[in-house]
Amino acid sequence: MSHDDVLNPKSMPHDPEKATLEGKNKFLGFWFFLGGETVLFASLFGTYLALNGSTQGENTPENLFGLELVFIMTMLLLTSSLTSVYAMYHMKNNDFRKMQTWLGITVLLGVCFLGFEIYEFYHYIHEYGFTFRSSAFGSAFYTLVGFHGGHVLFGLSWIVALMIRNQKRGLNLYNAPKFYIASLYWHFIDVVWVFIFTVVYLMGKVG
Amino acid sequence: MSTAVAQKRGLGAAIWDYLTTVDHKKIAHLYLVSGGLFFLIGGLEAMIIRIQLMKPDNDFISAGLYNEMITMHGTTMIFLAAMPLIFALMNAVVPLQIGARDVAFPFLNSLGFWLFLFGGIMLNVSWFTGGAPDAGWTNYAPLSTTSPGHGVDYYVMGLQISGAGTLIGGINFLVTIVNMRAPGMTYMRMPLFTWSTFVTSTLILFAFPALTVGLFLMMFDRMFGSAFFDVALGGNVIIWEHLFWIFGHPEVYILILPLFGAFSDIFSNFSKKRLFGYSAMVFATVLIGFLGFMVWAHHMFTVGMGPIANSIFAVATMAIAVPTGIKIFNWLFTMWGGQIRMTAAMLWSIAFIPSFTIGGMTGVMLAAAAADFQYHDTYFVVGHFHYVIVGGVVFGLFAALHYWWPKMFGKVLNEKLGKWAFWPFFIGFHLTFFIQHFLGLMGMPRRYWVFLEGQGLETGNLISTIGAFFMAIGTVIFLINVVYTSVKGEKAAADPWGVGRTLEWAIPSPPPHYNFVQTPLVRGLDPLWVEKMDGKEGMTPAEPLGDIHMPNASILPFMMSLGLFIAGFGFIYQVDNSAWLIAVFVGMGITLGSMLTRSLKDDLGHHIHKEELEADIKKGVAK
Numbered sequence: 001m002s003h004d005d006v007l008n009p010k011s012m013p014h015d016p017e018k019a020t021l022e023g024k025n026k027f028l029g030f031w032f033f034l035g036g037e038t039v040l041f042a043s044l045f046g047t048y049l050a051l052n053g054s055t056q057g058e059n060t061p062e063n064l065f066g067l068e069l070v071f072i073m074t075m076l077l078l079t080s081s082l083t084s085v086y087a088m089y090h091m092k093n094n095d096f097r098k099m100q101t102w103l104g105i106t107v108l109l110g111v112c113f114l115g116f117e118i119y120e121f122y123h124y125i126h127e128y129g130f131t132f133r134s135s136a137f138g139s140a141f142y143t144l145v146g147f148h149g150g151h152v153l154f155g156l157s158w159i160v161a162l163m164i165r166n167q168k169r170g171l172n173l174y175n176a177p178k179f180y181i182a183s184l185y186w187h188f189i190d191v192v193w194v195f196i197f198t199v200v201y202l203m204g205k206v207g
Numbered sequence: 208m209s210t211a212v213a214q215k216r217g218l219g220a221a222i223w224d225y226l227t228t229v230d231h232k233k234i235a236h237l238y239l240v241s242g243g244l245f246f247l248i249g250g251l252e253a254m255i256i257r258i259q260l261m262k263p264d265n266d267f268i269s270a271g272l273y274n275e276m277i278t279m280h281g282t283t284m285i286f287l288a289a290m291p292l293i294f295a296l297m298n299a300v301v302p303l304q305i306g307a308r309d310v311a312f313p314f315l316n317s318l319g320f321w322l323f324l325f326g327g328i329m330l331n332v333s334w335f336t337g338g339a340p341d342a343g344w345t346n347y348a349p350l351s352t353t354s355p356g357h358g359v360d361y362y363v364m365g366l367q368i369s370g371a372g373t374l375i376g377g378i379n380f381l382v383t384i385v386n387m388r389a390p391g392m393t394y395m396r397m398p399l400f401t402w403s404t405f406v407t408s409t410l411i412l413f414a415f416p417a418l419t420v421g422l423f424l425m426m427f428d429r430m431f432g433s434a435f436f437d438v439a440l441g442g443n444v445i446i447w448e449h450l451f452w453i454f455g456h457p458e459v460y461i462l463i464l465p466l467f468g469a470f471s472d473i474f475s476n477f478s479k480k481r482l483f484g485y486s487a488m489v490f491a492t493v494l495i496g497f498l499g500f501m502v503w504a505h506h507m508f509t510v511g512m513g514p515i516a517n518s519i520f521a522v523a524t525m526a527i528a529v530p531t532g533i534k535i536f537n538w539l540f541t542m543w544g545g546q547i548r549m550t551a552a553m554l555w556s557i558a559f560i561p562s563f564t565i566g567g568m569t570g571v572m573l574a575a576a577a578a579d580f581q582y583h584d585t586y587f588v589v590g591h592f593h594y595v596i597v598g599g600v601v602f603g604l605f606a607a608l609h610y611w612w613p614k615m616f617g618k619v620l621n622e623k624l625g626k627w628a629f630w631p632f633f634i635g636f637h638l639t640f641f642i643q644h645f646l647g648l649m650g651m652p653r654r655y656w657v658f659l660e661g662q663g664l665e666t667g668n669l670i671s672t673i674g675a676f677f678m679a680i681g682t683v684i685f686l687i688n689v690v691y692t693s694v695k696g697e698k699a700a701a702d703p704w705g706v707g708r709t710l711e712w713a714i715p716s717p718p719p720h721y722n723f724v725q726t727p728l729v730r731g732l733d734p735l736w737v738e739k740m741d742g743k744e745g746m747t748p749a750e751p752l753g754d755i756h757m758p759n760a761s762i763l764p765f766m767m768s769l770g771l772f773i774a775g776f777g778f779i780y781q782v783d784n785s786a787w788l789i790a791v792f793v794g795m796g797i798t799l800g801s802m803l804t805r806s807l808k809d810d811l812g813h814h815i816h817k818e819e820l821e822a823d824i825k826k827g828v829a830k
Contacts, residue, residue, distance in 0.1 A: 003811045021386070025311040029382040036374060036416045043420035043453070047435065047446055054441025132433055136441035139433035143424070158806070165807045174809060 006173045012094040016176035023177035030181040034188050041192050044147055045199060048140040052204065056135035059128055061204025070201045073116045074193065077152075080109035081190040084183045091179055096170040099179070103163055106186065110156045117149050141200070148196055151189050158182050227760040229313035230720050234320050235299035235615060241324050242291030248331065249283035250682060252276050257639075257675040260668050263660040270656040274341035275358065277654055279330075281344030282362065285458070286369055287327040289596070292604050293465045294323075294376055297404050299615045301380060303711035303718065304401045306389025306727045311382035313758040314805070319376035321768035326369025329775050333361035343654060345451055348436035348444040352428050357779050360429055364775035367422045368768070370415055377411030380404050389710070390749040391729030395489070398709045398733075399475075399482060402489050403468025406496040407461050413500065414457035421450035430782055445510060452503035460499035462596065464492060466603025467534060470556050472709065473610050474538050477553040478545025479706050481733055484537040491530035491537075498527045508579045517576040524574035531567055535560060550704070551625025555606035558633050559598060566594030569644065584654075587647025593640045605629070605685065612692075613699030617717045621696065624688035628681045635677025642667045642674075701830070708733035713746045719829040721755045724748075724820050745830065755815040763801045770797030 006020060013019045018027055052061060087102035121142070124130040132142045159182050166175050225233060255276050259267045268276065302310055310316050333339045340362035342351035351359045384397070384405045397405075425447065427433040434440035436447055475482040482488060504512060504520040538560060547553070569591040573579055582588060605628075612620045646667045651658060658664045699716040707713070710727060713735045725748030731737040738746055774794025780787040823829040 002814075006811060007809070025382050025386055028385060029312060029378050032378045032381050032412055036378070036412045039413050040416035040420055043417045043450055047420070047424065047450075050443055050446055051435070051441065054443070056441050132427075132431070134440075136434045136437065136443070139427065139435050139440075139442075143427065143433070143435075161803060161806055174811065178806070 007169075009173050012171065012173075012176075014092055016091065016094070016171065016173055017180035019173050019176070023173065023180075026177045026181055030184055034184065037188060041144075041147070041195070044144045045195065048144045048200065051136040051140040052200075054136035056137070059124075059130040059134065059138070061137075061200075064124055064128060064130060065201050065204050067201060067205055069116060069120060070197060073113050073120075074197050076109050076113045076116070077190050077193050080106045080113070081187055083109065084186045088180065088183050091171065091176060094171060099171070100163055100167070103159055103179075107156055107159055107163075110152055110159075110186075114149065114152050114156070117145070117152075121146075145196060145200065148189065148192055151185075151192070155182070155186050155189055158185070224760070226765050227317075227762045229309070229317050229758045229760055231298045231302050231310050231313065231316060232615070232717065232720070234316050235295045235297075237320050237324075238291045238295035238298060239615070241327065242288055242295055245283050245287035245327055246292065247682075249280055249288050250679065252280040252283065254675060254679060256280060257672040259656070260658070261672040262669070263665055264657050266657075271338075271341065273656040274343075274654075275334075275339040278340045278343050278346075278358075278362070279334075282330065282340070282366070283327075284596075285344065285462070286366060287323075287330065289462050289600050289604075290373060291320075291323055291327075293407075293462065293600075294319075294373075296400075296469065296604075296607050296611065297376075297380060297465060300611055300711055301401050301404050302383065302387070303614070303714065303722060304398045304709050305384060305387060305392050306710050306723060306729065307383065307387040308722050308726075308755065309758060310379050311387055312379045314761060314764060314810075315375050315379050317761070318764035318767060319372040319379065321764050322372025322375070322771070323369045324372075325768040325772040326365045326367070326372065329368060329772055330361055330365030333358055333365075336361075345455070346425070346447075347451075348425070348428075348447040349438070351425065351447075352436045359425075360779040360782075363422050363426045363429065364779060367419065367426070368771050368775060370418055370422070371771075372768075373411055374415045374419075377408040377415070380408040381412065384408075389723075389726050389729055392710075392734070393729075395486065396729060396732045396734070398468075399471035399485075399488055399492070400465070400468035403464045403466075403471075403492050406492050407464045410457045410461045410464070410496055410499060414454045414461065417450050418454035421447055421454065424450070426778070430778055445507075448507055448510065449503070452506045453500075456503040456506065457499045459592075459595070460495055463599045463603075464495065466600055466607065467492065469603055469607035469610070470538060470559060471541075473552050473556045473606055474541045475733075476610070476704060476706055476708060477548045477550055477556075478542045479548075480541055480545040481708070481736070482537070483540035483543075484533070485732060487533055488537050491533040494530040495527060498523060498530070502527065505574055505576075505579075508576045509583045514576075521574050521576040525571055528567060528571050535564060550609065551620065551622055551629060552606045552609035554626060554629050555602045555609065558629070559602040559606070562598030562602065562636070563595060565641075566591060566598055569594065582647065584652055585647035586643040586651045586653055589653050590640050590643035590647060593643070597636055597640070605632075610704075611711075613703040613716045614711055615717065616693070617699050618692050618696035619699050619703050620692050621688050624684060624691060628684035628688060630681070631677045631684070632681025635674045635679075635681060638674025638677060639671050640674070642670050646671070702735075708736040710734055710746070713738075715828060715830060719823055721757055721815055721820075721829075724755075724824060724829045725752055726750050752820060753817055755820065756812055757815055758812045759810055761805075761810070763805050766801040767798045770794045770799075770801065773797065 018024050083102050083106045087099045087106060090098040090102060130138055132138055162175070162178055162182055225237060228234060255268060256273070259265050259273055298310070298316070302308070336357065338356045338358045340346070340358040342354050342359055342362075346359065346362055384401060388397070424433070424435040428435050428437065434442045436442045436444045438444065471482055471488060501523045502520055504516060505524045508517050569587070573582055573588065573591055609620050609625055612618070646664060649663060651664050658668065701715050702712040703716060710729070713727065714723060727734065727746035728749035730747070734746065771794060774791050777787045777790030777794055781791060820829065
């Protein structure tokens with residue numbers, strides 16, 4: 001396939017992310033990477049579960065967490081996963097404008113989520129004096145949830161960079177795999193949050 | 208692009224070529240040279256340890272320096288010598304064995320190498336900045352979290368950076384093997400070295416993130432005041448042990464499995480027979496890989512997990528002896544009735560079988576949890592793991608280097624010097640480590656700076672030290688061989704051993720940078736042998752002669768790794784002075800900026816045109 005066929009394809013196939021060998025490699029390689037990320041988060045969850053009782057005082061999960069805020073955050077992130085599915089749907093139909101729009105909404109929801117998370121951390125630190133250094137539970141909580149937050153930040157920057165870079169030229173066989181794996185990453189972040197919501201917040205409040 | 212580099216042959220151009228290369232064969236050279244260098248450094252550290260333990264109450268080095276020496280010896284040998292040397296072989300051989308022109312992610316391949324190298328340099332810089340890490344290669348908390356100075360910080364940052372490189376390498380080989388095989392190269396026709404690379408890469412993918420997390424926790428505790436391992440604030444030091452060994456046990460299979468693959472290829476080649484029990488060998492490799500994840504806690508029998516956990520992990524550990532035994536017997540049966548040629552590669556391989564089997568046997572002894580309380584932290588353990596790592600991995604590396612050297616460098620290593628290197632190393636190895644089992648059973652603990660007079664430990668330790676010198680002599684002879692061969696060695700043919708069975712022997716030594724002019728058609732296991740038996744000269748092409756698409760070189764992997772290297776120092780020293788945070792921001796800026804550049808700038812690769820290929824064929828550098 002010549003370079004021109006990749007950058008200016010005469011027609012887009014239905015699965016543009018897997019139309020080239022490079023695309024296929026990226027697709028598979030990214031799935032493997034997510035396998036590694038799963039072990040990374042599993043290790044962090046294991047550490048959290050081992051240390052969530054080591055609160056050294058009043059700042060226990062029951063006293064700190066408020067499920068209202070976390071529920072809103074969960075809804076924001078779950079919805080953003082859905083909107084990124086819409087974006088990929090439009091990518092497969094070669095409708096670049098609509099894909100960009102839905103990605104824009106995804107980013108907006110992600111930014112709101114991140115804003116709430118920053119507020120949450122700020123709240124714990126200033127209202128409760130609950131920090132990264134105050135107990136082993138504090139260290140484990142901020143590390144697990146913070147790693148997830150860092151992933152959200154990275155994912156947002158990634159999607160925004162792709163949107164701006166390709167704003168003018170639209171979809172082709174070179175950038176379609178890039179959009180696709182960025183959306184895979186976004187789904188993964190969402191799945192991890194579902195576990196954080198359950199293991200950290202629900203079990204912390206109810207368990 | 209490629210031709211421009213080929214025309215300028217200045218030193219600067221050659222260095223720039225290696226800094227930016229994405230060619231798997233050149234990356235293999237880089238891994239080999241840097242891994243070899245670290246192997247020599249680690250070997251030197253081993254010699255210093257053995258000199259210190261030559262006689263009772265010795266004061267050759269101080270107690271503190273001794274701790275640094277044992278820590279750096281272990282860390283260097285595992286992470287900076289064995290791993291990159293294995294990656295050198297994988298890079299040099301796997302794409303050729305599956306009939307590919309490059310790996311799936313050439314850019315990431317280069318990034319993986321530079322991350323490993325900068326991590327390794329970082330670790331060794333600690334010698335010059337106030338002391339190397341000194342908490343043992345396992346870096347147990349709280350010994351590590353309370354170790355004064357910055358030594359352990361270097362361990363954390365150095366391994367974090369090089370570990371990221373290894374993970375990237377693992378993903379790269381997985382995708383390469385799944386997606387880039389030539390037509391007809393089904394999974395059950397892949398050579399054993401490719402199979403073991405595949406299984407090893409899976410282990411890397413699922414094992415290294417646990418180390419990543421362990422290192423992050425250690426980093427946060429030491430540099431940012433968190434309390435994961437601080438018992439006063441509710442921390443738990445056993446978490447480190449679990450995370451370390453969830454990584455650490457698969458790691459030992461990551462080290463040995465690729466060499467199992469290499470031995471399989473070597474035995475088959477030099478016995479002029481197809482590998483005995485091919486499918487059983489594949490199955491055993493996969494099974495060892497799977498069981499490798501189930502046994503990490505056998506390193507922790509004395510921690511106090513209780514009899515049930517200990518029993519489960521003991522049984523799982525003993526189970527690994529079964530697939531390993533299958534392999535040993537299949538290698539023996541491969542040689543049985545074959546036309547055996549005792550080349551240097553074959554000598555190392557045959558020596559491996561009894562040596563490794565002894566290590567496996569002591570492994571089963573150690574797996575008996577109740578008995579382990581007696582062996583734990585003694586020289587018995589040191590003897591055991593050196594039997595499997597030296598007798599398995601190092602013998603394997605020497606064998607594989609002899610075997611594939613002509614393919615990597617176009618010259619055959621001198622056979623006579625090869626055998627001269629083998630004998631002192633082989634004898635020295637058994638002298639050094641066999642006696643250590645008995646020293647351990649007599650109660651000599653590992654990691655102690657000195658031993659006392661009159662406890663019956665003198666003779667054993669002296670023998671062990673003498674053996675270490677024999678191993679050093681063997682290594683030096685091997686190095687002489689490398690120099691001698693590169694100056695005077697004969698030019699290697701495409702199939703220098705004459706009985707090549709797999710695809711790498713179908714193309715010139717060294718191959719052109721696009722490997723195969725035309726992708727070969729694979730018609731069975733040992734594809735080249737199949738063609739030879741049909742009376743053909745070489746492989747049947749699977750495609751007409753046409754333009755070849757190749758990736759572009761790039762300096763970005765080097766820059767990304769350099770950025771993390773700078774940031775690493777920032778992280779270590781911001782504890783003393785927050786001005787060092789500037790280094791963190793500059794370093795991370797370089798890395799993230801390079802990543803952004805990579806993401807935004809199109810890199811479509813380039814084409815090698817049919818005319819150039821025809822010219823290469825005429826010159827005889829491609830076929």
